Amino acid sequence: MTVLYEDKYIAVAIKPAGVLSEGEMPDLLAESLGAIRAERGEAPPSAIYPVHRLDKETEGLLLLSNDGEFCKLMTHPRYGCKKTYFVRVAGKYTEEKIATLRSRMDIDGYIIRPVVVEVLKVGRDNVHKLSFTLAEGRNRQIRKMCAQVGFTVLQLKRMRIGSLHIGEMKPGDWRELSPADVQALKRRALRQAAKTGGDC
Numbered sequence: 001m002t003v004l005y006e007d008k009y010i011a012v013a014i015k016p017a018g019v020l021s022e023g024e025m026p027d028l029l030a031e032s033l034g035a036i037r038a039e040r041g042e043a044p045p046s047a048i049y050p051v052h053r054l055d056k057e058t059e060g061l062l063l064l065s066n067d068g069e070f071c072k073l074m075t076h077p078r079y080g081c082k083k084t085y086f087v088r089v090a091g092k093y094t095e096e097k098i099a100t101l102r103s104r105m106d107i108d109g110y111i112i113r114p115v116v117v118e119v120l121k122v123g124r125d126n127v128h129k130l131s132f133t134l135a136e137g138r139n140r141q142i143r144k145m146c147a148q149v150g151f152t153v154l155q156l157k158r159m160r161i162g163s164l165h166i167g168e169m170k171p172g173d174w175r176e177l178s179p180a181d182v183q184a185l186k187r188r189a190l191r192q193a194a195k196t197g198g199d200c
Contacts, residue, residue: 008067009048010182012164013174015062021053051075052083052161055140060085060158061166064174070182074161079189080135084160085142086120087130089151093122097149101132107144112136115145127154162188 015021051063051074061083065071074081091097101117113136120129128151132142143153159166163184169175 008065008070010063010065010067010070010177011048011174012161012169012177013062013064014166014169014171015054015059016171017057017059020056021050021062052081052137052158054158055143058156058158059171060156061161061164062158063161063164070186073186073189077136078192080192081162081185081189082133082135082160083137083158083162084131084133086155086157086159087132087142087146087153088127088155089130089146090127090154091149091151092126093128097151100149101130101145105145105148107138107141110138112138112141112145131159133160161185 048064048066049071051065051071054060054062063074073079098117098119102114104111104114106112113134116131116133118131118133120131122128132145134141138144142156146153157166164181
C-alpha cells in the first residue's frame with residue numbers, strides 16, 4: 001500500500017525471511033513505484049525507508065515511507081504503537097517460562113515493558129506456537145526473550161502493526177496505504193500520546 005501526498009509515500013509490504021529490511025526491501029519497492037510513476041509520466045520517488053525494521057530472519061508486515069512525521073508517530077515510544085508477532089519456538093514448555101516472558105525482563109541491561117504473550121498451541125514434540133504483542137521494539141527483543149527462558153525461535157512473523165493486519169498478503173506483496181488507513185494509524189498514535197499505556 002503506498003499513499004502519495006505530494007511526494008510522500010507510505011506503503012506496507014510483506015518482508016520474506018532472508019531479506020534485509022534496509023536496502024533490499026526499500027530498493028524493491030522504489031523500483032516498483034518508479035515503474036508505476038514512469039507509466040504516468042511522473043518523476044521517480046524519493047528515498048523510502050523502513051519503519052519498525054525487522055531482522056533478516058524475521059518475516060511479515062513492514063511499513064516503508066519517506067514521510068518523517070508519519071515515521072515518528074509510528075516509532076517514538078511516546079506513541080506506543082503495538083505490534084503483534086506469531087512465534088514458533090522449540091523447547092520444553094512450562095507455565096513458569098510463559099510467566100517470565102510476560103514479566104519485565106532484563107534485555108541487554110534494559111528493563112522492558114511487559115509483553116502480552118498468548119499460548120496458541122502447546123506441541124507434544126516440544127514445538128509450540130505463541131503470540132507476542134509489544135509496544136516497544138528493542139533490537140531482536142523477542143528472540144532474546146525466548147533465549148532467556150530456553151526457547152529457540154524457529155519462526156518469527158509480524159502479523160499486525162496498529163490497525164494494519166497481514167490479511168491475505170504473501171511474502172513479497174506490497175500495497176499502497178489508503179488515506180483512511182493512514183488517518184486511522186495517526187489517530188491511534190495521537191490518542192496514545194494523550195494517555196499512558198494505551199493502545200496504538
